[in-house]
Amino acid sequence: MPTDPEVPHSAHSACTAASVITLPSLPARASQQHQQLWSDMLVHAKTIRDLKSRWNALAMISRLPDEVLASAFLELNLFFRNDQLQWRSIDRYRWITVCQVCSHWRTVALNTPRLWSDITVTRSLNWMREMLARSHKAPLRVRIALTSLVDGMGEPARLVLRELGRMEDLVIGVSADALEILHALDAPAPLLRSLNIEGVRQRTSRQPGGERQIPPPQVLARPTTAQLEQLDLLHCKFPWNLPVPFTSLTHLKVVGTGADRPSIAHVIMTLASFKLLEFLDLEGMLPTLPEDAVALPKPPIIVTFSRLKRLRFVGETMNCANLLNRLFLPSSASIILECTSKRGVAELAACLRARTPAMDQPRMLMLEEDFSGSTFYVRASPRDGPVRAGDPSSLVVTFKHSPDGPAPSSLSRHAIPFCLHLALENVDCVCTAGLVPPSFDEEQTKEWAALFIRMCNLTELSLSGLATYRLPDALVAKRWDGVEGLCLPTLRCVTVEDVTFGLPETFKQGLPGQFTKQLVHTLDERAREAPRLECLRIKRSKYIDLPDVRMLEKVVGKVEWDGIVDAEPDREEYEYDLNYY
Template identity: 30%
Template sequence: MDPSQANSREYQQQAVDAEIKSLEGFIRALKLRRNALTPISSLPTEVIAAIFSILRPVASSFTTLGERSDRLAWLRVTHVCHYWREIALNQPLFWSHINFTTLTSAGVAETLVRAKTAPLYLEARVPTGWWDDARFSVFQKELQAHVSHICHLGISAEDFRFREILEGLVSPAPTLEHLSLSSVGHWDRELSSRVFVPDTLFDGTAPRLSHLELHNCDISWKSLLLKGLKYLEIHMPTKDARPSLSDWLDALDEMPQLKTLDLHSASPVAPPGALFPSGVERTITLPFLAHLNISSVSARDCGLALAHLLLPALTKLCFTATSCSQDGSDVQEILPYVARHAHGPQDSQPIQSVVVRNHRACAEMFVGTLPNIDVKSSPIALLDAMLSARVVFSVTGRVWSPGTHAEVFDAAMTALPIDSLVTLTSQLRISPLNKQSWLRHAPRWSLLQCVHLGTPAARGFTEMLLEDRGERECTLLPSLTKLVLVDIALSARRTLRLCDALMKRVEQGVPLETLDLSKCSATSHAIELLSEIVVDVLGPETTLNKRVQMGSIWNCATRGLFVEDDSDSSWVEEDHDEDDSDTGSDDEVWPGWENWGSDSDGDGYDEDEMDYW
């Protein structure tokens, strides 16, 4: 090709490209002019910026230590048009939330420039082994340079890095309101190398600090950072860092505005042999404290703290501890203080719900002012019950003797103000609610309307109803209208025993209105029999008759009308009362039912059905 022709074509292409570029610029200018004519563009810049601020993360949504949230969601408005982009990019508040973990060093630097002097919300989860010394040094310098206008700060790092970070923060923090510090990695609570929050942190000057969270790091209870707080959370300090009782009370006395106190093995240690209540010589009143969450490896430690507090505004108490005595006496000793904080004149409603959850080494109760707290069977329902409860009481007894958990439960229910109980739930296989317990507490529960029971709580409940000698005016549980049974196989003996109890309620003039068996195993004939006594019986979606027809593994075909008990070994693990020896009347065949479910011997009962609940 002739060189001159090649040059000509190149020149023509450049000319076309220049014309395209010119036209694109002209089109952009036209678009800008067109967008300027839209009604929203007539709003002042300040108004549009205020509208955009709705998408900006706010202080109340700021949490630290790995929370996943879209902090830059507001950037989407910058993709709409040039005018909006200019407004957004020039608003310092839009750039105030910075996560050092997710942004590069260059990104952090650019964001800090755009933030100017706006109050900063900084989060740094320093990943173990990911940052080299150079990046960590840049992070430290940026953090130290902007201390004066940090509003919220959350830092999580391995011990040696964490210590360096804290030692470098020596300048005052006049705008700091929220501080969350967490030491992570392999640590030993008893090692001297444990991170300690130095007194030089922020030069002891953070006058606006109201929210402090400390995880796995120690602090002196005489620290200036603890004064004037509204929210304090301390998790797992070393034993040596736990305060003396006098220092702890002195520190709380400097927090008159405190609204939430969350202490995990961070309260004073109860001295051996300390007596309650004679040892309580000084109390501190926290007039605004609404939420108290206290836990410890010793129940007496928690009791010591509760004994020295007066909380006239408390609406939520979470108590988690370990019993150190075989008979649970240490728990029973401090129950009066748990009960004192469980309900007060500040509560608008009485306690109306109790949920009992336990196994052999643990006693757990959810006590609420709402009438229908129920854990059902899902983790979400359990979480909802915990969140809505007025009191969460959980005690673990690793050295408990058999039956101690039942004694602890009985003592707790005696101490707690639950005379206005409306709903009671006890669904696990091991229950402290045996017949004697029901008979002891039922006279207080004249307002109880609904019970949710699993085995063996249902067994004790049925025996209590059969034991009740009261007539219409003085019968036990006169308001009871609904019974929900959960995870129970209704055998012949269980069904007949339940019929006896429910029929007795009818004779006493307080019949049950609803019997919910939707989560039980039962035959259609059992449902039919119970429906003759209770108006509204909710049976399981699939009865065992249908399961048999579908080839279910339940071996019910030869049993006919009821469910086989299988010795109840899978349902009853303890609480075999002495009353159960009186089973002679239960072997009686009802008139008209001589041939139900008869086996080869023709007696209708199996040796394994003797333990009917």
């Protein structure tokens, strides 16, 4: 409760304690005197509440201009908003309690239609009517989550969807038992700018093949949806075979179930109508090529996206390449591909070089293997510096195990051949993480050697985690192509991160660690065939101190160490045996 600045703090505390009103419970069999006293207490309680409301109205905070106060309420409303679909929206309307501090605040809130136009549908039919009434004619932002039409959500959802003509943003999630609610979308929606439909699977078991799929919503075929800018369909069909009226679309995301895939001709014809498209995300619905296809068909039509900022495809490598081969992207576009097979890696690399100018001469290459997620990441960029998904002019290709096929021994057998088909001559920096190329696998070692040989201008190598323990072998690795020399002759700078240089015993004794000795030995051996490294950077590593740094300074130009030492590891942390690597 706001306080009057002229009232002393002690006096205010006493007043606050005395103003708390607690009414006793009326017994079930109350006497006449108890009932009379109860009625009198209710009257006095109402009087005190009115006096407190008038008291709060005199506080300075309530003297803000109505416009400023309404803006504060809107910001509070946004604080409790969640852009994700909430299946249990318990706290969505908690902001209303603040608007009830005093009658003036409540009046301002009731006179702000935008405050009530952000609706998350609940089971209270009366509350939904009240929200619609208070919003007047303001454009609506609606969130609906339905698992069944018989759990009390059906009628409130239908009531709100009758106002489809006022909606500018609609997110609706439905299960197979509530698909009938989508019939309410067959109505004009002239203000609709963003539509998100998400299909969820029911937890209860169903017969095989008995799961119902969400058909394309009828509202997409109406000419009144010409203002639609963002469309997300998750496990909901998109009408690829029909002309669509919303040519002003800027964001399109379609996640299919893998069944009933559209033809490549229909997809290209539809995408060609989206001249303003900036974000394209397709998963589980890419048109498929025959299993025996060994080459990509020549594209009759190439769609040019001049404004595209981000593209994401998820599917088999060959299918990703087939669709990408029919698109031409601006050099600033960010490309994210998640591929699930080795078939088509050469075709995919060729498409990237032909359709994306930025990938013709990348300078930065990042390789990372996530053993827990069984994924291999390849990131490339024409600029120096780390590569993150979504960065302009960046490429992120993820190779995953196909759920329908046998898992290979290592996903690097997908990733390395893909990298070998890129233009690597201008790559001057490579970052690796999580990679442990097995020295006992001669074929895989040859692949890595071939990759390093292709990067003839590589000057900087950064390794993190497990990949760091292969650095000594990489520094002195020989070429496998019949030419004498090292695989990395132009290397000038090396960065190691998250590596354990020794054991706790040697660290406490002030002795150099085992990994330090291995580096010194290989760097000394490398110096016989190549120039000395100019710089060795050490970041966030363990069991390293000045003895290690001084020993390394004898074989490199300079050592840049962040000074982090970790003499006391966590008890639950596993201590790696460096001899294993």
